[in-house]
Amino acid sequence: MKFDLHIHSCLSPCASLEMGPSEIVRRAVEAGMDGIALTDHQSARNCPAMAECAKRAGIRCLFGMEVQTAEEVHTLALFDSVDHALQMTDWIYEAMPKRVNDPDTFGDQPVVTADDEIVELEWRILAMGCRRTIPETAEKVRSLGGLYVAAHVDRPNFSVISGLGAIPDGCFDAVELSRTADAGEWIPRTAGYAVVRSSDAHNLDDVARVWTEIPGDDFSVAALAAAFAERQTSISERLTCF
Amino acid sequence: MLLNELVEKVRGTVVVDKPGAEVRYAYCGDLLSDVMGHCGDESVLITIQNHLNTIAVCTLAGVEAIVICHERPIPPDMKEAAEREDVAIVTTPMSQFEAAIALAELSPSAK
Numbered sequence: 001m002k003f004d005l006h007i008h009s010c011l012s013p014c015a016s017l018e019m020g021p022s023e024i025v026r027r028a029v030e031a032g033m034d035g036i037a038l039t040d041h042q043s044a045r046n047c048p049a050m051a052e053c054a055k056r057a058g059i060r061c062l063f064g065m066e067v068q069t070a071e072e073v074h075t076l077a078l079f080d081s082v083d084h085a086l087q088m089t090d091w092i093y094e095a096m097p098k099r100v101n102d103p104d105t106f107g108d109q110p111v112v113t114a115d116d117e118i119v120e121l122e123w124r125i126l127a128m129g130c131r132r133t134i135p136e137t138a139e140k141v142r143s144l145g146g147l148y149v150a151a152h153v154d155r156p157n158f159s160v161i162s163g164l165g166a167i168p169d170g171c172f173d174a175v176e177l178s179r180t181a182d183a184g185e186w187i188p189r190t191a192g193y194a195v196v197r198s199s200d201a202h203n204l205d206d207v208a209r210v211w212t213e214i215p216g217d218d219f220s221v222a223a224l225a226a227a228f229a230e231r232q233t234s235i236s237e238r239l240t241c242f
Numbered sequence: 243m244l245l246n247e248l249v250e251k252v253r254g255t256v257v258v259d260k261p262g263a264e265v266r267y268a269y270c271g272d273l274l275s276d277v278m279g280h281c282g283d284e285s286v287l288i289t290i291q292n293h294l295n296t297i298a299v300c301t302l303a304g305v306e307a308i309v310i311c312h313e314r315p316i317p318p319d320m321k322e323a324a325e326r327e328d329v330a331i332v333t334t335p336m337s338q339f340e341a342a343i344a345l346a347e348l349s350p351s352a353k
Contacts, residue, residue, distance in 0.1 A: 014294075072273050097275070105298045105327075127295055129275045156314075157293040 001219050003035035004028065004208045006066070006076060006151060006176060006198035009050070011040040013107030013127050016203040020116040021050040024207055025057045031208035035219035037062040039076050041126040042092050044085035045111045051082050052114035060219035066151060067092060067137050068129040074151040074158045075134065076176065077141045080221050084144045091140055095131040096124050134160070138171045147173045147221050147228075152200060153190065154181035167191040174228045179210040179239045194228035197235035210236045243348060245307055245330055248286060251344045252309055252334040257316045260330035263306045267351035270338050274299045281305060285351040288341045290314055297323040305329060309345075311338050 007024055008015040021038070028036045036059065038050045047063040054061035063085035064078040079085045100123050101109060109122035132140070141148040150160045150172045160167050160175075167175060167190065174194040177186055187195055196212040213234045214227035227233055245263040249256055269281040270288045274295055281287055283304035289296065292314040300308060307330035310316065316331055324331050334341055 070275075072275065097278070099278075099302075102302065105301050106295075127298065128278065129273070157291065 001034045001215070001217055001223070002032065002211050002213045003037070003219060004033055004199050004201070004211050005037040005062070005078065005149065005196055006039050006200045007036055007207055008040055008066075008200070008202050009038055009046040010108070010110050010112060011043060011046045011122060011126070012202065013041070013101065013103075013109050014202055015040075015107075017108060017110070018204055019202070020112055021046060021053040021114060022116055023204055024050070025053040025059055027204050027207040029057055029059055033059065033208045033211065034217070035060040035062065036208070037064060037076070037078050039064050039066045039078070041066050042068060042089075042096065042124070042130060043122060043126055044082070044089045045122060047082045047085050049112050049114045056114070062219070062221070064146065065089060065092070067132070068158065069137055070129060070131050070133045071163050072129045072158060073134060073160045073163045075137060075160070075172075076149040076151050077137065077146055078149065078221065078224075079144060079146040084146060088140065088144055088146070092130050092132065093124065097128055099125055101125045134168065134171050145221060147224055149173060149196065150175040150193075152176055152178040152181075154178050154186045161189065167193065173225060174233070177235065177238075179206075181238055183235065183238065194231050194233050195235060196233055197238070209239060212236070243345070248307065248309075248345065249332055252332065252336055252341050254309065254332035254334040255313075256330070256332055258321055258324040258329070258331040260307065260328055263330050265306050266349060268342065268345050268348040269351035270342055278303060280353060281351050282353045286345065286348065288338050288345070290338065292316055292320060294319045294323055296320065297327055297329055300329050301327045307332060309334055309341050311336055311341055
């Protein structure tokens with residue numbers, strides 16, 4: 001089972017507007033992925049469209065978001081169902097600044113249908129952190145039956161290591177390396193957690209350029225949790241050029 | 243304080259210039275939500291947060307110039323955004339504390 005757990009759609013202000021769920025799915029299938037996860041900043045509002053597109057294309061999908069916590073650390077919350085991802089979104093939205101997004105400053109945030117029609121422009125500033133801490137978020141994700149992954153821990157900004165100096169024990173189910181991270185250098189710094197590598201794609205060319213693989217043919221929270229617990233993930237080589 | 247005076251005081255290197263820019267206030271912060279909540283107009287932001295989003299937050303807050311400490315490198319997308327949004331970027335070998343001392347004649351920024 002080969003998958004890319006960290007993909008942004010057009011809802012993320014920093015992502016390309018070409019990142020409609022249907023195009024993401026098409027690209028992931030082309031790249032040979034068995035599963036993907038949609039993880040926009042602070043919101044799962046494009047997950048209903050993604051669920052429909054994934055169903056049409058016959059690719060497995062997890063639903064969630066990239067939560068920017070109170071510590072300004074990027075983390076992935078992943079769920080089997082769109083409903084749980086949307087419940088998580090409501091909980092994050094309650095703790096977001098009430099300031100209205102300025103698309104000229106941060107970027108557009110369209111909520112779309114499976115046919116790429118714009119339904120609404122999200123008004124919150126999804127590029128900003130929320131008031132939920134990492135431990136609070138971990139607890140909420142678990143209560144909704146999800147997985148919690150520390151995102152791009154090798155990055156110099158917005159990662160748990162850059163922000164907090166180390167990866168806290170017991171908060172995460174796995175940690176993610178970015179597409180360029182040197183595994184030999186970074187795996188020793190992952191505190192014994194299972195390691196995944198994902199694309200963090202913000203444009204179509206980057207979808208599934210790197211991936212993670214686990215044994216078996218099930219792509220679900222339970223299957224990933226079991227593989228993480230047994231440290232059975234293998235990751236693709238890093239990218240050394242773009 | 244004019245930008246060129248500020249650059250001299252922090253022994254800085256101008257990465258993005260804003261000719262004639264003048265600052266009256268200063269704020270130190272690395273968490274962007276904190277910067278957005280507390281940093282106001284006519285300010286210089288002293289930070290290590292060398293990221294594109296720093297420019298967006300500074301644009302909303304009315305920050306004139308950013309001092310990036312420890313000579314952290316400025317990513318190309320951050321530099322481009324600063325040029326577009328007309329926010330000066332200065333890098334300094336100093337820490338945030340040293341830069342704040344060097345600019346101590348400015349007043350604390352507040353909203």
